[in-house]
Amino acid sequence: xxxxxxxxxxVQGESEPFSPxxxxxxxxxxxxxxxxxxxxxxxxxxxDEPPVSAVANIRxxxxxxxxxxxxxxxxxxxxxxxxxxxxxxxMLDAAPEEVDLPTFLRDSRHGRNLLARGEADxxxxxxxxxxALWRGPFGQDLPATRWFDAHTAGLNKARLDAxxxxxxxxxxxxxxxMLSYRIESLVAEAPYQQRLWLLLVGxxxxxGNAADALTxxxxxxxxxxxxxxxxxxxxxxxxxxxxxxxxxEQALRLIAARTALxxxxxx
Numbered sequence: 001x002x003x004x005x006x007x008x009x010x011v012q013g014e015s016e017p018f019s020p021x022x023x024x025x026x027x028x029x030x031x032x033x034x035x036x037x038x039x040x041x042x043x044x045x046x047x048d049e050p051p052v053s054a055v056a057n058i059r060x061x062x063x064x065x066x067x068x069x070x071x072x073x074x075x076x077x078x079x080x081x082x083x084x085x086x087x088x089x090x091m092l093d094a095a096p097e098e099v100d101l102p103t104f105l106r107d108s109r110h111g112r113n114l115l116a117r118g119e120a121d122x123x124x125x126x127x128x129x130x131x132a133l134w135r136g137p138f139g140q141d142l143p144a145t146r147w148f149d150a151h152t153a154g155l156n157k158a159r160l161d162a163x164x165x166x167x168x169x170x171x172x173x174x175x176x177x178m179l180s181y182r183i184e185s186l187v188a189e190a191p192y193q194q195r196l197w198l199l200l201v202g203x204x205x206x207x208g209n210a211a212d213a214l215t216x217x218x219x220x221x222x223x224x225x226x227x228x229x230x231x232x233x234x235x236x237x238x239x240x241x242x243x244x245x246x247x248x249e250q251a252l253r254l255i256a257a258r259t260a261l262x263x264x265x266x267x
Contacts, residue, residue, distance in 0.1 A: 007135030
């Protein structure tokens with residue numbers, strides 16, 4: 001894959017010595033691959049309050065970015081094109097299969113559709129490929145501007161959704177070995193995701209470990225009730241009854257019922 005932005009920026013698999021501003025520009029052009037970005041839009045994503053010299057600065061950084069790209073892959077600078085439409089700016093030519101983001105979005109969407117259709121095993125294969133494209137959080141070393149903040153929030157949510165779909169598919173396919181560990185890793189990162197808690201309690205119930213299931217519920221209560229002043233998520237409360245009665249089938253039904261709420265995506 002030529003360009004990777006799901007984690008630290010990579011070109012042809014290597015970490016390139018781009019300056020922070022050039023890295024931000026390249027990331028933005030990759031997010032909008034094939035679409036022109038005007039100088040005004042580039043200025044807004046680099047600075048919440050663009051300086052008077054913004055256009056001149058962008059032009060200088062584009063020149064430097066082209067040199068950086070040629071050092072990474074000879075001739076790659078030709079992918080950055082100057083756009084001279086109603087609003088002058090720049091665009092980057094990259095096919096979807098050359099960038100990790102479109103591949104992730106395609107695979108995560110397809111995996112969710114398979115899960116919603118009840119094809120858990122096929123969903124697992126597709127979703128494992130999708131989440132494997134992530135090498136770290138998106139947004140590190142990018143300007144803390146409104147434009148990048150919005151994209152960072154959206155992409156990191158899409159990553160969490162893909163993982164939760166994957167964990168759900170693994171539960172429904174009966175492939176729970178080491179799954180509680182994988183879910184715990186994500187709970188530590190995103191403690192307010194209700195579906196993660198449901199899955200974590202459910203895995204312990206399904207494996208017949210009622211004690212750990214109830215311990216997880218207490219941790220969930222601490223997060224939502226004690227920490228946020230909210231009620232325990234209803235799905236988790238329902239899972240408590242399954243744990244207390246050692247009802248593995250009820251735990252599976254609760255997770256399957258949540259899966260039925262998934263909306264298949266177009267395509």
